[in-house]
Amino acid sequence: QCAGMVGSEMRQIMANSTPMLGTERGRGAGSKSLFGGKVYAQPLRDVWPDLDRKAPIHRWVTRERFSFIAGERVVTIEAKLGRSVAFTTYLPELVRWMAGRAEEAGALLVDEVVVDNILVKDGKVVGVKSGGDVLEANVVIDAEGVNRLLLEKLGLADPPDPRRLALGVKEIIRLGDRAVEERFGLEKGEGLAWLLAGDVSKGIPGGGFIYTMKDAASVGIVLRVSDAASAAEGGALKEHVSRMVEWLRLHPYFKRYWEEGDIAEYGARLAIEGGLGYVPKRLYWNGLLVVGDAAGLLLNTGYTIRGVDFAVASGKMAAETVLEAHARGNYSEAVLSAYETRLKSSFVWKELVKHRGIEDVMSDTWFFKALPAIIAKTVAKLFEADYEEPTMLEAIKEALEEEGTPLLLAAAKLLKAASQL
Template sequence: DIFDAIIVGAGLAGSVAALVLAREGAQVLVIERGNSAGAKNVTGGRLYAHSLEHIIPGFAESAPVERLITHEKLAFMTEKSAMTMDYCNGDETSPSQRSYSVLRSKFDAWLMEQAEEAGAQLITGIRVDNLVQRDGKVVGVEADGDVIEAKTVILADGVNSILAEKLGMAKRVKPTDVAVGVKELIELPKSVIEDRFQLQGNQGAACLFAGSPTDGLMGGGFLYTNENTLSLGLVCGLHHLHDAKKSVPQMLEDFKQHPAVAPLIAGGKLVEYSAHVVPEAGINMLPELVGDGVLIAGDAAGMCMNLGF
């Protein structure tokens, strides 16, 4: 069979593309190299609702979001001190203006389920090795030794898309284009999180830290409250790491010991550690978005920027 579309990657962009196409009656196949949608995806933890509200109005009522962000903190830090600005927003903002803390393994799996319910097909644990071309047009993919044909292929395989590079549509990612993000998931009782961050019900907090977390280099730290965990981490420009006096793991460890951070995570249990390359260059790293029989989306297209807001 020839599919109307094959989508490489079951992240946010890939799953939404599958959902929209399937709703229109297209025969869609999503190929994900992880064992499930979201299994290999990492984010600091904040999802802004405006775009997804257009696709699934009121999605947060059924999606596994962690908390509605109502509290913002911005801290400027030296090695031993910090000045923090707080902002509190009510719960009554319109749905499209809201943002939520999320855990991608849960959220991406739910989003892909919406696409499957609309008629899309998903196969997992398979890596797409190459794209199949005839007369200069992309007509399918080669995965696990098999050729699967489609009228259109959408590359949503994340930042540093090797497939887009092989096509000549994207340049090799430069260190100045990306940053390294590291994150720990720290478990705490729900009541403790709400007490420490002055939250009620499903309210959540987003905290950003500038200065000492990355030893003065480009980047910063973050902390997002989930239902019963904290997402704590930092991001540092890849091109600055050769000038760094500390390794990234050491930066994170020192960040956790900072007087402004340590009380927030005290007594917590580390349940997950992850790291990821994140795009930073915006329009300067955009590839060719459309080719004959192929389209690039999401992080592979440089469509997301990690600027801490």
């Protein structure tokens, strides 16, 4: 089941050396793909050296913003980058481009195929089944994404844990090229990645995002599924998630960026929040490799989100492993274990291990409710005084007291977060 970008990439690498068939559930490559909008480029260049010239890149990210929202108050930090390491795009466009490159190299893609089961015979994966059709294979590479129904049937993955998943919902607001640059303060071709925390998620672990496309803005929110469900059951969350996106779109501070724009698209997807906690029981087996989201390879530190590049890197390592197995004529678990060795020595695994404590931060509502309010109130005390202005320390202490957070507790939480983010 070689879906989306991972399957397209593996077909690209392997097509000239060994026959490969990729299946896609949707109509055309990438039709089922959805994400916020930002991709880190270098891991993709490792597969496609001409990425910068040929890929459907909308804008190179030159500015990063992070905003804390408390009511109508917004406190924003902006960084003008020294060099661009990421770009914005629509994932279906990128996947179609990848698939096209793979097909040019001789790979075969069959779309509108739903794989129902991974076939096992004598303790070895031997192919897949779709309806009444059977496709035999020496190796099956599972890139089915977050909903790992096939791996669950094999007993290699547990049912989804809502504590390790987030629901993302977004709108594409069409503005026009010049309007994007004028409203977001960008030069021609420049892009912006903007993450939001606070009232945008109603204090629920999660946040908001804004990415500038060529002629549009990708605007949305992300909510941790378990916390959103608890908030809904407890009555704290009474509105549909689409209303929360609308709240962001109509917020007095943000609406000027896309006023009079047209909502061209609306979409939603599940995303991994658990990092290493979402990795399946096995990444390889006799005749089977697991890559991308299905392997739990996504990192969200709160200020960066890396998924596409992790998926591509894992696909590259899987393809290299299969090529070695093909050369040896041996697709056993012992030979395919080289995939896990590659993965665990790569930047992907090292990043996941380094930031593994992020789960504690992401599950603490203090960072999503109290902290944005503390920051907004501190800034308000410093800049909204009529006569006497407090010192910065006085402003911080007053804001902490109003939010019921002792200074030492806040310091401990922030120090812990800084060591894990």
